[in-house]
Amino acid sequence: MGYCKEQEQEQEKMMKQVWIHGPIIVGAGPSGLAVAACLSQQGVPSLILEKSDCIASLWQQRTYDRLKFHLPKHFCELPLLGFPDNFPKYPTKHQFISYMESYALHFSIQPNFKQAVQKAEFDNITGLWRVQTQDREYNTRWLIVATGENAESVIPEIVGMEKFNGPIIHTSMYKSGSEFKNQSVLVVGCGNSGMEVSLDLCRYNAIPHMVVRNTVHVLPREMLGMSTFGIAMALLKWFPLKLVDKFLLLVANFTLGKTDQLGLRRPKTGPIELKNVTGKTPVLDVGALSQIRSGKIKVMEGVKEITRNGVKFMDGQEREFDSIILATGYKSNVPSWLKGSDFFTKDGMPKTPFPNGWKGENGLYTVGFTRRGLLGTASDAVRIAQHIAEQWRTNKDCNKSCSSHVILLEKS
Ligand SMILES: Cc1cc2nc3c(=O)[nH]c(=O)nc-3n(C[C@H](O)[C@H](O)[C@H](O)COP(=O)(O)OP(=O)(O)OC[C@H]3O[C@@H](n4cnc5c(N)ncnc54)[C@H](O)[C@@H]3O)c2cc1C
Numbered sequence: 359m360g361y362c363k364e365q366e367q368e369q370e371k372m373m374k375q376v377w378i379h380g381p382i383i384v385g386a387g388p389s390g391l392a393v394a395a396c397l398s399q400q401g402v403p404s405l406i407l408e409k410s411d412c413i414a415s416l417w418q419q420r421t422y423d424r425l426k427f428h429l430p431k432h433f434c435e436l437p438l439l440g441f442p443d444n445f446p447k448y449p450t451k452h453q454f455i456s457y458m459e460s461y462a463l464h465f466s467i468q469p470n471f472k473q474a475v476q477k478a479e480f481d482n483i484t485g486l487w488r489v490q491t492q493d494r495e496y497n498t499r500w501l502i503v504a505t506g507e508n509a510e511s512v513i514p515e516i517v518g519m520e521k522f523n524g525p526i527i528h529t530s531m532y533k534s535g536s537e538f539k540n541q542s543v544l545v546v547g548c549g550n551s552g553m554e555v556s557l558d559l560c561r562y563n564a565i566p567h568m569v570v571r572n573t574v575h576v577l578p579r580e581m582l583g584m585s586t587f588g589i590a591m592a593l594l595k596w597f598p599l600k601l602v603d604k605f606l607l608l609v610a611n612f613t614l615g616k617t618d619q620l621g622l623r624r625p626k627t628g629p630i631e632l633k634n635v636t637g638k639t640p641v642l643d644v645g646a647l648s649q650i651r652s653g654k655i656k657v658m659e660g661v662k663e664i665t666r667n668g669v670k671f672m673d674g675q676e677r678e679f680d681s682i683i684l685a686t687g688y689k690s691n692v693p694s695w696l697k698g699s700d701f702f703t704k705d706g707m708p709k710t711p712f713p714n715g716w717k718g719e720n721g722l723y724t725v726g727f728t729r730r731g732l733l734g735t736a737s738d739a740v741r742i743a744q745h746i747a748e749q750w751r752t753n754k755d756c757n758k759s760c761s762s763h764v765i766l767l768e769k770s
């Protein structure tokens with residue numbers, strides 16, 4: 359035991375220390391790329407540390423094939439470089455990935471891949487952030503957290519899970535219904551992922567049963583030929599939130615009918631207010647609702663227990679299933695690696711709400727933790743880059759005297 363500890367300490371001593379002249383960005387998703395681009399435009403070099411082997415790993419590796427934006431493209435552009443003109447109103451995930459690849463190329467962003475940040479802590483003595491990956495310690499004045507609100511899958515513990523004979527996967531591993539043809543599938547969760555995966559399963563003749571344990575707001579993706587999100591954003595500029603919610607629900611009930619009758623009870627709080635208060639995203643319907651209405655997607659109450667061949671539900675029903683898909687959402691991973699900072703809640707979200715959650719203490723910044731998707735990312739990225747650039751210019755002389763932006767220091 360003691361020997362292992364000594365070996366560990368020795369290894370730590372031997373670890374290469376790297377001094378990074380500009381900011382370190384943790385994560386090469388849309389947020390990391392956006393802030394790197396904005397910094398580069400301000401003449402500030404940065405370094406991205408990314409644990410996977412590609413940019414936008416959530417989009418490339420952990421989303422289903424049929425995924426499309428719910429919001430019109432102009433709400434999802436990253437700063438400084440818009441989408442190509444030939445993109446449709448609601449781009450596909452493949453179009454978004456190709457856009458991000460061009461974006462990285464355009465701004466010459468080259469992340470250090472396969473660098474999983476295991477620990478980052480501010481050192482009061484040096485005034486620097488010490489950022490450790492599996493094989494390096496990076497030191498910097500500015501640390502930008504861009505690891506995302508959806509860094510890890512939420513896997514609930516359900517009684518009897520270990521007994522189930524078939525596969526249990528999270529939606530982050532789901533690619534297409536082609537793997538579930540003609541199967542009876544339980545989808546646990548009715549957020550946007552649960553709804554869209556259930557819809558995709560229908561298209562492959564699978565028989566999805568979707569667990570709805572709570573209330574949920576379902577809104578049409580478009581109202582009166584315009585994006586629901588766009589309408590909401592426009593109205594919020596002029597009217598109080600509660601009134602906008604009332605309007606959205608009025609039109610939703612008119613176009614979709616009362617969802618309560620389908621087993622999708624609406625919360626008492628309106629959709630935007632609920633999003634602001636709890637972070638719970640309303641479902642924007644792209645076809646699942648009509649499959650629920652026709653009985654192709656069956657709505658089930660909460661799961662009581664998983665058995666060898668199926669599930670017992672809260673209402674006493676028992677059914678057999680071939681596979682279970684957990685559409686149970688995602689969580690931030692910040693608390694697992696950012697140490698000694700009380701800027702984040704225990705759930706890994708900034709304590710200060712949008713629009714002021716982008717800046718912490720001692721050169722700490724966060725991008726993409728606004729609960730506002732890519733629109734929030736763009737706003738954070740611009741602010742962070744401006745703020746760091748001001749400090750960068752103030753220290754111009756000092757910066758000039760350093761020849762390179764990355765300096766390797768071997769610990770003796
Ligand atoms: C299925 C799905 C669909 C979505 N669709 C939309 C949409 O249409 N519009 C919208 O606005 N938003 C959408 N979102 C929200 C989505 O989170 C954002 O669009 C966007 O991906 C957020 O970008 P990000 O860079 O903040 O986080 P991410 O895309 O999650 O990127 C974070 C990066 O950090 C890396 N990372 C994590 N931890 C570490 C670590 N310790 N060390 C190093 N690297 C690390 C990850 O590997 C990842 O590459 C969707 C989310 C999901 C799950």
Ligand SMILES: NC(=O)c1ccc[n+]([C@@H]2O[C@H](COP(=O)([O-])OP(=O)(O)OC[C@H]3O[C@@H](n4cnc5c(N)ncnc54)[C@H](OP(=O)(O)O)[C@@H]3O)[C@@H](O)[C@H]2O)c1
Binds near residue numbers: 547549569660685
């Ligand atoms: N096309 C798109 O733009 C698109 C597509 C998919 C996802 N997204 C976005 O991606 C983010 C994540 O969406 P998501 O749908 O994956 O997650 P989510 O919105 O967090 O929804 C998770 C769902 O799982 C349920 N759940 C969690 N634990 C459960 C349990 N133990 N038993 C039963 N149900 C359980 C939740 O119910 P409770 O409400 O009761 O907790 C909720 O219905 C959102 O921002 C979403 O808008 C976007």
